[in-house]
Structure formats: structure tokens, C-alpha cells
Amino acid sequence: MANIFSIAQSGLAAAQAGIATTGHNIANQATPGYNRQQVIQASMDGQNLGGIGFIGNGVQVQTIQRIYNEFLGAQAVSGTATASQLSTYYAQINKVNNMIADPTAGLAPVLDSFFAGVQDLVANPGQVASRQSMLSGAQTMAARFQSLDAQFRSMQDGVNSEIEGAVTSINSYAQQIAKLNEAILKAGSTGQPPNDLLDQRDYIVGELAKQVKVTVSKQDNGYTVSIGNGQTLVIGNQAMQLAAVQSPTDANRLEVSYTSASGTSSIISESALAGGNLGGLFTYRSETLDQIQNSLGRIAIGLASTFNAQHRLGQDQNGELGGDFFNVGQPLVSGSTANNGDAEISATITNVDALTTNDYRLTFNGTDYRVTRLPDNTVVYADPAFPGEIDGVTFSLATGTDMDAGDEFLIRPTASGAQDFKVLISDVKDIAAAVPVRTTAPTTNTGTGSISAGVINADFDAATAAALPTTLTYDSAAGTFSGFPAGMDVTVTVNGTPTVYPAGTPVPFTEGATISFGGVEVQIDGAPANGDTFTISNNTNGDGDNRNMLALGELQTKNALQGGTASYNSAYAQLVSFVGNKTGEMKASSDAEATLLKQILDAQQSQSGVNLDEEATNLLRYQQAYQASGKVMQAASDMFDVLISLR
Structure with missing residues (x-):
């Protein structure tokens, strides 16, 4: 009789455990990270009653099992890190795309407006209103360069803020995992798994993966979590700390520092922190935001340099040679705060055409100087001799200073180009619309020869200028011109081939050839007659002269940038195209990875998620089992009453 009571009691206990577990599943159906649980039960060993065989002793609950697929869980963590990185990258670059692609807020409208002012001045070189309009257009263009650069710098600050937020979250998650490791270890001493604590730990690992790529390994003391190139973030109940710190070579840039268990701190390379929100921020900053800012700076430097070069060849209303019209930004050079040497490094742009949008790191290992191109970390120079010109930038080491082994410098050739783009002229009379020389031919010439302006x-x-005016006289018998200024060599360029004639030497005449001396260039066409003369003199009245302004206006469509492959507008169009294409690429990649992650999570939920219909069925089944076990116990009680009554 006692055996029947015991069997019924075990059935009641098993059914009660099933009802409680089912109720727990239903209650946590919407709990993030929850994995459904089920009762695992087994029959008790039977009792040998001799000739009639073994009689069962009921059921026992072995454990409450968590339905969790470790393979899918690992895939979900990995997919979360990748999807988060791409999502962050896309969200950031989309802001840039919306800004520079705006037809009213970009650079193209002010470029067109500025050169419209140049063309107006071509038509009216002596009018103050036209000169003021051209100068105002230049100031508006400079303001737009500075405004765009300021927005990029604001985005850099925004990235810094988000890096700080990501690091704070990572540290918080690391501490939670360490505490859960300890709690799980204590709870597991009973021999049964603490399912809800395990769910919480896996959920926090998933949240951590949204911030940075993680690697998880199971140890006796819990999860060991690593990030980057294997830096241990959590081991047992101990959590390491990250910190957002100022870059040693760029005060405006935050990097991530890692503090080990021994208390030693070191900066983790950006490339080592792939995956997650943090990886997306670093990749976006180095591969896109820096490149965009540098590209805009390169356009500003190229425009200022080429415009200045032509403007200096002109003459202003004061009769002076033109000066620089725009300020040209110079490379930024910053030494690491950890440098031990006294080196003073400078960098100068010496070839605008060769400029790239890359930054460079200059280091010294005790033997060789090395220049590494960023962001792809390609070594472009390694030699015991200090580097000279690289990609249009000349590096200089101040006399009497030295780099120690391990010292490094960051060189950003074009980063400040847009920020430093300014108009240097404030007086409209200083605009050099004219050319400082002019030519004339007397009406007494008998040939058909003509000289360019x-x-x-x-x-x-x-x-x-002091040697002018000079009069060139043609000798038809010798086919030469004479009368060039004393002491000046003459260069004649025919079909791109120059020939130099020493000072005082008669110069052979070739129709249409460029004749140059002392910086003056003319062409003589037609057929001059013997004794015909042509006079080259200083320009004493340039008010109505627009020749240099014509040359400045031609720069709008001339391929004056990037080694003669791009105009000002096309260079900016390339920048807009780069950002647009990259934005499209990141959107497609982000959407694809989000879809893949959803498939993984759906597969995981199909096994581990709570199905309310299934749980309702289980609840009904356990209720019936409980009632049936109660009936068994009631039957045993009735049987016992019968036995008592027989006495």
C-alpha cells in the first residue's frame, strides 16, 4: 500500500514540476534572451517481488533542461557583431551622403557662382561692381569650404562621443558577465544548471557583441571572453577595463586603451577592434570620414594653388604683379606624446598634382625611417636616410634634432586644406585681371606678321620689367629676329620641343612658335617682311585689360587637379560619387547581413523560443497527469480503508 502511495506522490511531484516549468515558460515568453525549459523525468528503479517480477516505484524529475543550441548561439553572436558593424557604418556615412549630395548645400553651387563672377569681371575688368561681385563670390566659396569642413569635424567629435559610449557599455557588460560567472559557479555546485542565470549570461554576451566582436570559450570558472586580437576581457569573476583615451599623435581623436589584470595599459589598434558598433565607428572614421575630409582639403589646396599661380602672373589696378588670392592650407604634423627624441619634423606640399587623400605615419626603429600610408597601413618608404618627397609632400628634419627608436609622427597633408581656405585679398584693386606686358606692331610694317598680346x-x-620695352626686328635674309634684352637667353618652343639660344644670338623665326625670355612669352604668326618690328613693353594701364582674368576663368573647366585628370567641379563630383557609391554599398551589405542574422535568430527561436500554443498543450497534459496521480492516491486510500474495515 505504501508503494502505491509513493508512486502517486512521485507522479504528483513530477506533474507539479511540469506545471511550474510550463508556467515559467509562459511568463517569460517575451523576456529577452530567455530560452524555454522543459522537465526531464525518468522512471525509478523497480522493486523485485520475487515470482511476479519487478514492480515500478514511480517517476523522478532528473533536471529542468534549458533548450539551447550552442552552435546557433555562437552563430548569432558572430552575426550580431557583423550586422552591428555594418549598420553603424551605414548610419554614419548616410549622414555625410545627405549633406554633400544636397544640391544647395554642397560645393558645386558656390564654385559655379564664383566663376560666374570671374566671367563677369572678364567682361567688365575696370568696373568696381564686377570686381566686388567676384571678390564676394570668392568669400562665399571660402565660407562654404570652411562650413563643410566644420561639419566633418563635428562628425569626428560625434564619433568620439559614440566611442566613449561604446566603451562604457562594453565595460558594463564585462562586469555583468563576470558577476554572472561567479553566480553560476556557486549555483551550479548543486549539480543542477541554473538555467535563468545561463540565459542572462548568454543574453549579455549577445549585447556585448553589438558593441564589439567577441570570442567566447567555456572554462571551469565560466565564460572567458576575448576581444580584438585576443585581449581577454572577462576571465572567471574578473573583468578587465577599457578606456577611451586621447590618441598619442592626434589630440582630437579618441582611441581605446586596454588595462590588463596586471594593471598594464596599452592602446588597441583600431584594425584589431573589428565588429560591432565600435568596429563600425573605427572603420567608418578611417576609411570614409578621414578620406572625405582629406578629399575636400585636397580640392581646396589644389584650387587655391592653381588659382594663385595664375593670379600671380597678372597685374592689378595698382600696376603691381598679382599676389596670392587664396590661403593654401599646409600639412598637419603631430608627434606622439610618447616620443623620447627631440626631433622637429615639418612637411611641405611641393607638388599639388601628386597629392593623395591619405595620411602618413613616420616612425624610426633605430636603423630605418619608415613612412606608412594610412589607412591601409602600407609601408611606402623604409631607409636609413630621412625621407624626402612622398606623394607631393616633402618631409624635413630640423638640423640638430633626432628621432629616437620608437618615436612616431602623424602627417596629414590635406586635412586642414578646407579649414584654412581663405580669401587673402580685401581690396578690389588687388585683383590681377590684366597681364603686366603688352605688345604692339607699327602700321609701317610691310609683312603680314602679327604678334600675340x-x-x-x-x-x-x-x-x-626693367629691361622692357624691347623691340624685335626681323631679318628676312637670315630668317631671324634680334633685339631681345641684353643678358637674357631666349627659348623657342616648336611643337612642344624647346630650343635655347644664348643671349645676344639672333633667334630663328618659326611661325606660331612660342618665344620666351625672362618670363615673357609671345607668338608671332604670318610672314613678317625684312625690317618689320614688334615691340614688347610693360603694361602701364591695365584697367581695361582682361587677359589674365580670361586665363583664370578657363581654370573652371581645365583639368588642373590630380595630375591633370580633374577639374574643380569634377574633383568634387568624384567625392560626391565616392560617398554615394559607398553609402549604397554599405546599405546593401547592412541589409543583407541583417537578413542573414534574422534567419539565424529565427532558427534559434524555432528551437529555443517559447511557443504559447505548445505550452498551453503542455499545461493541459500536466494538469491531467496531476489529476490522474491524484486518482491513484485516492484509490490507494480507498484500498487502505477496505483493509481497515476487514479488521
Whole structure:
């Protein structure tokens, strides 16, 4: 009789455990990270009653099992890190795309407006209103360059803030995992799994994966979690700490520092922190935001340099040679705060055409100087001799200073180009619309020869101006011109081939050839007659002269940038196209990875998620089992009453 009571009691206990577990599943159906649980039960060993065989002793609950697929769980963690990185990257670059692609807020409208002012000045070189309009357009363009750069710098600050937030979250999750490791270890001493604590730990690992790529390994003392190139973030009940710290070579840039269990701190390379929100921020900053800012700076530097070069070949209303119209930004050089040497490094742009949008790291290992191109970390120079010109930038080491082994410098050639783009002219009279030389041919010439208006190049100086006017006389018998200024060599360029004639030497005449001396360039066409003369003199009244302004206006469509492959507008269009294409690429990648992650999570939920219909069925089944076990106990009680009554 006691055996029947015991069997019924075990059935009641098993059914009660099933009802409680089912109720727990139903209650946590919407709990993030919860995995459904089920009762695992087994029959008790039977009792041998001799000739009639073994009689069962009921049921026992072995454990409450968590339905969790470790393979799918690992896939979900990995997929979460990748999807989070791409999502962050896309969200960030989309802001840039919306800004620079705006037809009213970008650079293209002000470029067109500025050159419209240049063309107006071509038509009216002596009018103050046209000069003021051109100067105002230049100031508006400079303001737009500075405004765009300021927005990029604001985005850099935003990235810094988000890095700080990501690091704070990572540290918080690491501490929670460490505490859960300890709690699970204590709770597991009973021999039964603490399912809800295990769910919480796996959920926190998943949240951590949203911030950074993680690697998890099971140890006797719990999860060991690593990030980056294997830096241990959590081991047992101990959590390491990350910190957002100022970059040693760039005060405006935050990096991530890792503090080990021994208390030693070191900066983790950005490339080592792939995956998650943090990886997305670093990749976006180095591969896109830096490149965009540098690209805009390169356009500003190229525009200022080429415009200045032509403007210096002109003459202003004061009769002076033109000066620099725009300020040209210079490379930023910053040494690491950890440097031990006294080196003073400078960098100068010496070839605008060769400029790239890359930054560079200069280091010294005790033997070789090395220049590494960023962000792809490609070594472009390694030699015991200090580097000279690289990609249009000349590096200089101040005399008497030295780099120690391990010292490093960050060189950003074009980063400040847009920020430093300014108009240097404030007086409209300083606009050099004219050319400082002019030519004339007397009406007494009998041939058909004609001379061009004349231009100057960078070799023109005060000595040449002092040597003018000069009159060239044609000798038909010798086919030569004479009368060039004393002491000046003459260069004749025919079909791109120059020939130099020493000072005082008669110069052979070739129709249409470019004749240059002392920075003055002219062409003589037609057929001059013997004794025909042509005079080259200083321009004494440039108010109505628009020749240099014509040359400045031609720069709008001329491929003056990137080694003669791009105009100002096309260079900016390339920047807009790069951002647009990259944005489209990141959106497609982000959407694809989000879909893949959803498939993984759906597969995981199909096994581990709570199905309310299934749980309702289980609840009914356990209720019936409980009632049936109660009936068994009631039958045993009735049987016992019968036995008592027989006495």
C-alpha cells in the first residue's frame, strides 16, 4: 500500500514540476534572451517481488533542461557583431551622403557662382561692381569650404562621443558577465544548471557583441571572453577595463586603451577592434570620414594653388604683379606624446598634382625611417636616410634634432586644406585681371606678321620689367629676329620641343612658335617682311585689360587637379560619387547581413523560443497527469480503508 502511495506522490511531484516549468515558460515568453525549459523525468528503479517480477516505484524529475543550441548561439553572436558593424557604418556615412549630395548645400553651387563672377569681371575688368561681385563670390566659396569642413569635424567629435559610449557599455557588460560567472559557479555546485542565470549570461554576451566582436570559450570558472586580437576581457569573476583615451599623435581623436589584470595599459589598434558598433565607428572614421575630409582639403589646396599661380602672373589696378588670392592650407604634423627624441619634423606640399587623400605615419626603429600610408597601413618608404618627397609632400628634419627608436609622427597633408581656405585679398584693386606686358606692331610694317598680346610665366621678375620695352626686328635674309634684352637667353618652343639660344644670338623665326625670355612669352604668326618690328613693353594701364582674368576663368573647366585628370567641379563630383557609391554599398551589405542574422535568430527561436500554443498543450497534459496521480492516491486510500474495515 505504501508503494502505491509513493508512486502517486512521485507522479504528483513530477506533474507539479511540469506545471511550474510550463508556467515559467509562459511568463517569460517575451523576456529577452530567455530560452524555454522543459522537465526531464525518468522512471525509478523497480522493486523485485520475487515470482511476479519487478514492480515500478514511480517517476523522478532528473533536471529542468534549458533548450539551447550552442552552435546557433555562437552563430548569432558572430552575426550580431557583423550586422552591428555594418549598420553603424551605414548610419554614419548616410549622414555625410545627405549633406554633400544636397544640391544647395554642397560645393558645386558656390564654385559655379564664383566663376560666374570671374566671367563677369572678364567682361567688365575696370568696373568696381564686377570686381566686388567676384571678390564676394570668392568669400562665399571660402565660407562654404570652411562650413563643410566644420561639419566633418563635428562628425569626428560625434564619433568620439559614440566611442566613449561604446566603451562604457562594453565595460558594463564585462562586469555583468563576470558577476554572472561567479553566480553560476556557486549555483551550479548543486549539480543542477541554473538555467535563468545561463540565459542572462548568454543574453549579455549577445549585447556585448553589438558593441564589439567577441570570442567566447567555456572554462571551469565560466565564460572567458576575448576581444580584438585576443585581449581577454572577462576571465572567471574578473573583468578587465577599457578606456577611451586621447590618441598619442592626434589630440582630437579618441582611441581605446586596454588595462590588463596586471594593471598594464596599452592602446588597441583600431584594425584589431573589428565588429560591432565600435568596429563600425573605427572603420567608418578611417576609411570614409578621414578620406572625405582629406578629399575636400585636397580640392581646396589644389584650387587655391592653381588659382594663385595664375593670379600671380597678372597685374592689378595698382600696376603691381598679382599676389596670392587664396590661403593654401599646409600639412598637419603631430608627434606622439610618447616620443623620447627631440626631433622637429615639418612637411611641405611641393607638388599639388601628386597629392593623395591619405595620411602618413613616420616612425624610426633605430636603423630605418619608415613612412606608412594610412589607412591601409602600407609601408611606402623604409631607409636609413630621412625621407624626402612622398606623394607631393616633402618631409624635413630640423638640423640638430633626432628621432629616437620608437618615436612616431602623424602627417596629414590635406586635412586642414578646407579649414584654412581663405580669401587673402580685401581690396578690389588687388585683383590681377590684366597681364603686366603688352605688345604692339607699327602700321609701317610691310609683312603680314602679327604678334600675340603676350603673357608671362613664373620667371618674370623686376629685372625683366626693367629691361622692357624691347623691340624685335626681323631679318628676312637670315630668317631671324634680334633685339631681345641684353643678358637674357631666349627659348623657342616648336611643337612642344624647346630650343635655347644664348643671349645676344639672333633667334630663328618659326611661325606660331612660342618665344620666351625672362618670363615673357609671345607668338608671332604670318610672314613678317625684312625690317618689320614688334615691340614688347610693360603694361602701364591695365584697367581695361582682361587677359589674365580670361586665363583664370578657363581654370573652371581645365583639368588642373590630380595630375591633370580633374577639374574643380569634377574633383568634387568624384567625392560626391565616392560617398554615394559607398553609402549604397554599405546599405546593401547592412541589409543583407541583417537578413542573414534574422534567419539565424529565427532558427534559434524555432528551437529555443517559447511557443504559447505548445505550452498551453503542455499545461493541459500536466494538469491531467496531476489529476490522474491524484486518482491513484485516492484509490490507494480507498484500498487502505477496505483493509481497515476487514479488521
